[in-house]
Every structure is written in C-alpha cells, then in structure tokens.
Amino acid sequence: MKCFDLNRDLTQPPECELTLVxxxxxxxxxxGLLGKRAMAPDQALLLKPCFAVxxxxxxxxLGIFFIDKKGVVVKSIARLKPNRVAVCWRATAVVxxxxxxxxxxxxxxxxxxRAIAQTQLS
Numbered sequence: 001m002k003c004f005d006l007n008r009d010l011t012q013p014p015e016c017e018l019t020l021v022x023x024x025x026x027x028x029x030x031x032g033l034l035g036k037r038a039m040a041p042d043q044a045l046l047l048k049p050c051f052a053v054x055x056x057x058x059x060x061x062l063g064i065f066f067i068d069k070k071g072v073v074v075k076s077i078a079r080l081k082p083n084r085v086a087v088c089w090r091a092t093a094v095v096x097x098x099x100x101x102x103x104x105x106x107x108x109x110x111x112x113x114r115a116i117a118q119t120q121l122s
Contacts, residue, residue: 018044018097018108018115036060039098044115048093058082061099065109066091071116073109078102 022028023045038060039045047053055062059082066075066088075088079099088094095112 018042018095018111020044020046020095020115020119022046022048022119024048039096041098043097044112045096046093046116046119047096050094051089051091052085052087053080053094053096054085055080055082056085063097063100063108065095065097065112067093067095067112067116071113071120073112076105076109078105 019042021043024047036059039062051066053062053064061079061081064075064077064080064086065073066086068074068090069092074090077086078101080086093116095116097108097112100108
C-alpha cells in the first residue's frame, strides 16, 4: 500500500494505492500466500469467488476485506492471525492485504474498492 502523507492533515486518512494480484484458478487459489515470509504493503491478493479464508500455515497476520457482488467492502478484519478462519456469507470475493490498524480501515477499504473497480475495467 502506497500511502502519500507528505504535508497531509493528520485528521484525514491517507490516500492509498493497492496492486491486486488475482488468484482465480484452482492452483493459484490453493497456493495463495502459503510459503511467503511477508506481504508487500502495496500488494493485495484477490480471491474470487470466495467467502471464507484461513491462515493455517501462514507465518504472518493478514488484513482481510470481504467484497460483495457490487464490489463494496461488507466486512473487514485488520489482523487475522495465523491459524485462524474468517467467513462472510454475503461476500463473493476476498482481498487479502498486509495486516493494518483499525485507523487505516477506511482508507484501505476505499483503496480496495478502487483497485477492484480498475481490475473489472481491464
């Protein structure tokens, strides 16, 4: 996530950019982030279709955004620790990011929705 904070008002969330990596085949969805030591802060993994994720075998916590069919974030988890499961029945896709703080939720939710909209256009 690239957050531009030069001379910004600290009461406003930073603007962020995410690069989405799609995991839309059986193999890429199965592999996911397993074996990675960390996740780049400006990268995100898009799992579609998906309504549940796990961090079994992961070495680090993840930020999770559940997305509905309109591309709107319907649920977010700032820090899903290793060996945990998260489910959102309304979701049709999930975006996994580096773990984040609760204060970053709004800015990252907007960045995720922008990245998804750009992905759907291309």
